[in-house]
Amino acid sequence: MKVLAAVKRVVDYNVRVRVRADGSGVDTANTRMAMNPFDETAIEEAVRLREAGTASEVVAVTVGDAGSEEVLRTALAFGADRALRVESDAPLEPLAVSKALAAVADREQPDLVLMGKQAIDDDSNQVGQMLACHLGWAQATFACAVTPADDELHVVREVDGGQRTVAVALPAVVTTELELNEPRYIKLPSIMKAKKQAIERLGLAEIAVDGSPRLELLGVSEPPPREAGEQVDSAAALVDRLKNEAQVI
Amino acid sequence: MGSEGAEREALGYDVVVVGGGPAGLATALHLVQQDGGEAPSVCVLEKGASIGAHLLSGAVVDPRGLDELLPDWRQRQAPVWVPAGQEVFRYLTGRRAWTLPTPPQMDSHGHYVGSLGELGQWLAEVAEAAGVEIYPGFPAAEVLYDDAGSVCGVATPDRGRQADGSPGPAFEPGVEIRARQTVLAEGAHGSLTQAVIGRFGLRREAQPQIYGLGIKELWEVAPERHDPGRVEHTVGWPLDTFTYGGGFCYHLDERRVAVGLVVGLDYENPYLSPFEELQRLKTHPAIRPLLEGGRRVGYGARVLPEGGWQSLPQLSFPGGVLVGDAAGFVDVPRIKGIHTAVKSGLLAAEAVQAALTEGQGEAADLGQRVEQSWLRAELRPVRNIRPAFRWGLLPGLAYAAAETYLLRGRAPWTLGHEPDHRQLKPAARCRPITYPKPDGRLTFDRTTSLFLANTNHEEGQPCHLVLDDPEIPTRVNWAIYHGPETRYCPAAVYDYEPDAQGQQRLRIEAINCLHCKACEIKDPAQNIRWTVPQGGDGPGYQGM
Ligand SMILES: Cc1cc2nc3c(=O)[nH]c(=O)nc-3n(C[C@H](O)[C@H](O)[C@H](O)COP(=O)(O)OP(=O)(O)OC[C@H]3O[C@@H](n4cnc5c(N)ncnc54)[C@H](O)[C@@H]3O)c2cc1C
Ligand code: SF4
Numbered sequence A: 001m002k003v004l005a006a007v008k009r010v011v012d013y014n015v016r017v018r019v020r021a022d023g024s025g026v027d028t029a030n031t032r033m034a035m036n037p038f039d040e041t042a043i044e045e046a047v048r049l050r051e052a053g054t055a056s057e058v059v060a061v062t063v064g065d066a067g068s069e070e071v072l073r074t075a076l077a078f079g080a081d082r083a084l085r086v087e088s089d090a091p092l093e094p095l096a097v098s099k100a101l102a103a104v105a106d107r108e109q110p111d112l113v114l115m116g117k118q119a120i121d122d123d124s125n126q127v128g129q130m131l132a133c134h135l136g137w138a139q140a141t142f143a144c145a146v147t148p149a150d151d152e153l154h155v156v157r158e159v160d161g162g163q164r165t166v167a168v169a170l171p172a173v174v175t176t177e178l179e180l181n182e183p184r185y186i187k188l189p190s191i192m193k194a195k196k197q198a199i200e201r202l203g204l205a206e207i208a209v210d211g212s213p214r215l216e217l218l219g220v221s222e223p224p225p226r227e228a229g230e231q232v233d234s235a236a237a238l239v240d241r242l243k244n245e246a247q248v249i
Numbered sequence B: 001m002g003s004e005g006a007e008r009e010a011l012g013y014d015v016v017v018v019g020g021g022p023a024g025l026a027t028a029l030h031l032v033q034q035d036g037g038e039a040p041s042v043c044v045l046e047k048g049a050s051i052g053a054h055l056l057s058g059a060v061v062d063p064r065g066l067d068e069l070l071p072d073w074r075q076r077q078a079p080v081w082v083p084a085g086q087e088v089f090r091y092l093t094g095r096r097a098w099t100l101p102t103p104p105q106m107d108s109h110g111h112y113v114g115s116l117g118e119l120g121q122w123l124a125e126v127a128e129a130a131g132v133e134i135y136p137g138f139p140a141a142e143v144l145y146d147d148a149g150s151v152c153g154v155a156t157p158d159r160g161r162q163a164d165g166s167p168g169p170a171f172e173p174g175v176e177i178r179a180r181q182t183v184l185a186e187g188a189h190g191s192l193t194q195a196v197i198g199r200f201g202l203r204r205e206a207q208p209q210i211y212g213l214g215i216k217e218l219w220e221v222a223p224e225r226h227d228p229g230r231v232e233h234t235v236g237w238p239l240d241t242f243t244y245g246g247g248f249c250y251h252l253d254e255r256r257v258a259v260g261l262v263v264g265l266d267y268e269n270p271y272l273s274p275f276e277e278l279q280r281l282k283t284h285p286a287i288r289p290l291l292e293g294g295r296r297v298g299y300g301a302r303v304l305p306e307g308g309w310q311s312l313p314q315l316s317f318p319g320g321v322l323v324g325d326a327a328g329f330v331d332v333p334r335i336k337g338i339h340t341a342v343k344s345g346l347l348a349a350e351a352v353q354a355a356l357t358e359g360q361g362e363a364a365d366l367g368q369r370v371e372q373s374w375l376r377a378e379l380r381p382v383r384n385i386r387p388a389f390r391w392g393l394l395p396g397l398a399y400a401a402a403e404t405y406l407l408r409g410r411a412p413w414t415l416g417h418e419p420d421h422r423q424l425k426p427a428a429r430c431r432p433i434t435y436p437k438p439d440g441r442l443t444f445d446r447t448t449s450l451f452l453a454n455t456n457h458e459e460g461q462p463c464h465l466v467l468d469d470p471e472i473p474t475r476v477n478w479a480i481y482h483g484p485e486t487r488y489c490p491a492a493v494y495d496y497e498p499d500a501q502g503q504q505r506l507r508i509e510a511i512n513c514l515h516c517k518a519c520e521i522k523d524p525a526q527n528i529r530w531t532v533p534q535g536g537d538g539p540g541y542q543g544m
Helices: A039-053 A068-079 A094-108 A127-135 A188-196 A233-242 B023-035 B064-069 B118-128 B190-200 B274-281 B338-358 B366-371 B373-381 B385-391 B393-407 B446-451 B472-478 B518-522
Strands: A002-006 A009-011 A033-035 A057-064 A082-087 A112-114 A138-149 A150-158 A164-170 A172-176 A202-203 B008-020 B042-046 B087-092 B097-100 B131-135 B142-145 B151-155 B159-162 B167-172 B175-184 B211-220 B231-236 B245-251 B257-262 B295-305 B321-322 B466-469 B494-498 B504-508 B528-531
Touching: A002 A039, A002 A094, A002 B042, A009 A068, A033 A039, A033 A068, A039 A112, A039 A138, A057 A068, A057 A094, A068 A188, A082 A094, A094 A112, A094 A127, A094 B087, A112 A202, A127 A138, A138 A164, A150 A172, A150 B175, A233 B118, B008 B151, B008 B338, B023 B042, B023 B118, B023 B175, B042 B175, B042 B321, B064 B338, B064 B518, B087 B159, B097 B151, B118 B131, B131 B274, B142 B159, B142 B175, B142 B190, B159 B321, B175 B190, B175 B338, B190 B321, B211 B274, B211 B518, B231 B393, B245 B274, B257 B274, B295 B446, B295 B518, B321 B338, B338 B366, B338 B373, B366 B373, B385 B393, B393 B494, B472 B504, B518 B528
Parallel strands: A002 A057, A002 A112, A057 A082, A082 A202, A112 A172, A138 A172, B008 B042, B008 B175, B042 B131, B087 B231, B175 B321
Antiparallel strands: A009 A033, A138 A150, A150 A164, B087 B097, B142 B151, B151 B175, B159 B167, B211 B257, B211 B295, B231 B245, B245 B257, B466 B528, B494 B504
């Protein structure tokens, strides 16, 4: 089985982002970037499938600017065999990303595409589903366990209030939850090796994908600041304030 | 914790540099820059998740170091820096501000105002392009010694150990980086540096190191208040006259203003809270208007060495050298250590290169190279200014003026230091300090501030703040000093809670630690050990 793992470079989850003063977006200059945490579980799962002998090859792919090759290096250090970047200097919308990935899938002919269920920057949760649609493949979203069974995959999905297990025929697109696995600590020697590996590049034009935006961003704003907390002297005072001031009990 | 040496992988380099600050990056870059012969293989280990994530400075930068390292740094798109313009030196009382003549050493003419974190990121890119390998997220946690007792490299910490020290499911042993020369560039009070100084007795002929704790906030101010390049220093209020320290306000680009306070860790009153002093400083009528209408976007803290020339340890040891703040190259009256860190890195690179070529185990002439450089000419004449402030602020200022204008640094004496941890007086003999409540707009508490430091430590790992004797906090720190660590720690890591017997027990919230190192320095019983946590943990500073 050949696995394609899609990964995205996003602002590190530990970093508190700052909205630009004019509300046109988030200030990412000099901000620490990292691999989208959901994609980490996808690449981890792909490498585990290969280590278990189920997968024969793992190819990591990203769509983005030159800086985003950093996450491909991370993917290689996780254990991906090859890495490929679809070049786009401007950030693309989910539809264009899904088309680019579909074009890569056409060239690579994987049996399985693994990717995070969503990216923590725009939280769109669309690319996996749209990709399955372009390819006409089966899909299983929100995977928290993946078990190969003959030419199927059994996927446990996180659903509201519980779990549901589905069988999907291959080829398929599977989008991953954080519960799927605990990504390994990357070894320093693996990072050193990954630095020297080649990364293949594909232009958007080469795969005939139109990257022009179709959505108009009206504004970005920060959540309203929280009111400063207050300490009360006793439990009785707390009950009193909750009852009379906050009127929640 | 058994280090399970046998299981660790080992990698080899000519030189390993511990710490990706200005000193470490300058050393690494200069090593590969030197022409003639094959460049040595150089690897830089940095504990922050990225270069700059753990860097914190003012910063007004004297370009002297950079000019020597990369003469064309201005053309090479170094982070756009603002030329330092008007400079003001003020003495504050509770309500008033008196402008003092700017001492010549404070003159920032020809300097630049910027962020050390951004400079570090840029230097790292230049160094990588020149062939240096840089690995952020991988700290050095242990010094390796060969059979002859010389340093032969360092090891990264194990990852995935559980709180009790046993290997967890994702356990990954550390890696040994073996090198012919090890450059310790950990900045102020580095853990490996302390170990090496102790082992080789490098401080035998030097005064003890003393430190200041710098706490800094980054603000985005209202456009009409922003005066790019403006440099302001204050002394006096809110600190009492026997506590050494001073405030700073530096105007960077993009409406950013760095506001901070450095407090000498030789302070005596255990009730003092450097964090709260900074909060008070911001309410002074000379500073408040600058920040009103702005928003705070960054917070952090770091110690800096204040011992000066007389506290410099021996700089070389078998198998390695010390550079930058790890050695203590700070021009204390100017609170400037970036240009000296860079210069010490340049000299170290040359000494190390010579030792490698000649097959010598120790770059023993580094001390001499420093003696012959402008580092001595800059640092030695001002060596008595900081210790003179022990006599109080006004006598200190008067002595500084006399040294500067009359003696011109040629005083035949050298004032010594006492270690900071011995300076606290018992709480019973000190006046408790009550600090005003934060207003949430101009002044804040530590917990809210920590959000802006983006600090984190993966949960479930062994606590990186280790007590040699778990009883001492209750018996000494609480009983005699009323828990000073709850006040000096800028990250609110330490807290006391009564146990079932009503005894006050120290609780350590290591996850919030900013890696400032104040606790290891100031703890009166020297019972707190700051150990290197697993990689990538700690603050995530941006633009600090
Ligand atoms: C509040 C404040 C204001 C200042 N203002 C100015 C100013 O205006 N101008 C000026 O010139 N100087 C200023 N300084 C001083 C200046 O910042 C320092 O002298 C300078 O940064 C020292 O450089 P360094 O490379 O030696 O150490 P650092 O800058 O401290 O860098 C050390 C690096 O090593 C890393 N490290 C440490 N231990 C390990 C380990 N075990 N493994 C891996 N990595 C490790 C750290 O994470 C860090 O990135 C200021 C300092 C402070 C605290
Ligand atoms: S625990 Fe120590 S090193 Fe960490 S922030 Fe507090 S004082 Fe600084």
